[in-house]
Amino acid sequence: MSSVLFLIALFLVVGLINPSFLNSSNVSACFNTSVVYTLVAVGMAFTLFIGEIDVSVGANLGIVATVVGSMLRDGAPVPTAILVGILIGAAIGLINGWGVAIMHAPSLIYTLGVCGILRGLMYLYTNGAWVENLPKDFKDFSAVTAVGDLTVYYCAAVVLTIVIWILTTKTRHGRYFIAVGDNANGAQLVGIPATRVKVIAYVICGVLSAVAGIIFTSRIGFVTADSGDGYEMKAIAACVLGGISLVGGVGSVIGAAVGAVIMASISYLLVFMGFSSNYDNAITGIILIVIVVVDALIQHRSVVKNYHARLLARVSPDQAVAGATEKGVE
Structure with a gap:
């Protein structure tokens, strides 16, 4: 709730400084811009719920965007490219979950290593070149609106976030993530499969990062060798701004989604306040x-x-x- 109030207050302050900001198109632009951050932040939320972290989400997004973009450029059907991208994200999440949950490697160091590997693979796959000349229909779909000025992508992200929130708060298995983050040993004693829950959390994080990478490709229209760089920091900031504790066991995906809107809007709001977006x-x-x-x-x-x-x-x-x-x- 506090993150929602903060977002409203932020918009009002910017509106007082520059009244031209407070119109439906500008406010909607803040939400539409946040769709990629929202998916990455919701995925990151699962790793924070269990008391761990995943700093490879940006690289995951980047390599999925690279592979999906190159497949579409070379004439592959859109459903096939999307399926391959999601499978790549799930595989990366499974690798992270295996290292952290089963091999008990420190999550920060392990996922940082995975991040480095993925960045290296991106350069090898593209030879450092941009992935361009994507199908026009694929790029144009990012501008299709569903509710007012809100795009189909953002509305779908909101629906997905709400569904995930219901599953994680209203179902027994969904509450396992918070329980494991609160006390993994205690959760294990009462019959919760803590190791499996951690692996699933990383797989979900990987899949959502992959979906974010696919939408990123559609919205931007091209992929560079450093695509996704820095998204992990914004995702973590969005989560903690949305009330998710870094030590695990506290928070909700709704807070992460609201925090993502705040973080994605910063550069946009700076322009209306008369500052450079370089800040x-x-x-x-x-x-x-x-x-x-x-x-x-x-x-x-x-x-x-x-x-x-x-x-x-x-x-x-x-x-x-x-x-x-x-x-x-x-």
């Missing part, structure tokens, strides 16, 4: 640092509070009441 990455980094620090402080305060509660519970009832009263007075 985009710097502002993203500042937001990420601030949120991470705040999250760490909140976690530390929670740990200290729980520690005090355990200490009070170990003393006699009279001492517990006196301690609680004394703390209240302070």
